[in-house]
Amino acid sequence: MATEERVLCFERKLLEGLGVFQGLSLEIEKYLPVLTASTNILYLNRSEAEHDPRYKQLIPYVLVICRDRILRYRRGKGGQETRLHGLYSVGVGGHISEEDHGLFSTDRGYQEGMRRELMEEVAIEEAQETPVALINDDSTEVGLVHFGVVHVLRVPHEDVARGRSGIVALEFISLSDAVKDSAGYESWSRFCLGQLDVLLSKAAAEHVTR
Numbered sequence: 001m002a003t004e005e006r007v008l009c010f011e012r013k014l015l016e017g018l019g020v021f022q023g024l025s026l027e028i029e030k031y032l033p034v035l036t037a038s039t040n041i042l043y044l045n046r047s048e049a050e051h052d053p054r055y056k057q058l059i060p061y062v063l064v065i066c067r068d069r070i071l072r073y074r075r076g077k078g079g080q081e082t083r084l085h086g087l088y089s090v091g092v093g094g095h096i097s098e099e100d101h102g103l104f105s106t107d108r109g110y111q112e113g114m115r116r117e118l119m120e121e122v123a124i125e126e127a128q129e130t131p132v133a134l135i136n137d138d139s140t141e142v143g144l145v146h147f148g149v150v151h152v153l154r155v156p157h158e159d160v161a162r163g164r165s166g167i168v169a170l171e172f173i174s175l176s177d178a179v180k181d182s183a184g185y186e187s188w189s190r191f192c193l194g195q196l197d198v199l200l201s202k203a204a205a206e207h208v209t210r
Contacts, residue, residue, distance in 0.1 A: 152203035
């Protein structure tokens with residue numbers, strides 16, 4: 001009998017102590033060190049975590065950029081998150097499972113976990129990304145139990161491949177087309193597209209200071 005997946009979470013009360021926000025926040029330094037501290041994270045069975053608003057599942061959400069184009073896909077029926085089926089997304093990433101034990105012991109561990117998701121979903125192996133924002137959306141059933149870390153990843157070419165059945169219509173579209181009409185996108189993508197210029201500028205500035 002297969003063992004149920006256990007996913008990385010933190011208690012919502014931690015977020016409440018720091019200050020709950022709705023939508024996108026650029027204050028990574030305020031939130032992330034606390035929410036990812038080894039003493040503040042735990043693993044829960046996914047079936048429990050998906051329906052218990054006392055906890056937030058931490059999700060890497062990577063915007064893949066190639067020159068002036070952004071990667072977009074539609075969430076198909078093969079995806080595990082049925083509540084998002086049929087919606088467009090510009091964020092690549094997923095749950096961090098207990099198999100990634102020790103993920104937050106170092107910064108390198110987090111990078112490796114996120115890159116595993118990139119490889120599994122869109123077959124991107126080498127990646128140098130920049131964390132630029134956080135997402136909290138308590139207005140939806142899905143958002144109530146998830147918390148996103150937004151990263152910007154620039155790639156030199158558009159050679160990507162669909163790695164999971166839950167991803168369909170994988171394509172790069174122009175940044176201008178992406179922000180022109182966000183109807184049909186999941187809420188997290190709408191938040192990102194609404195401030196895409198800010199996110200890309202922050203990523204560029206962070207890259208220069210490295």
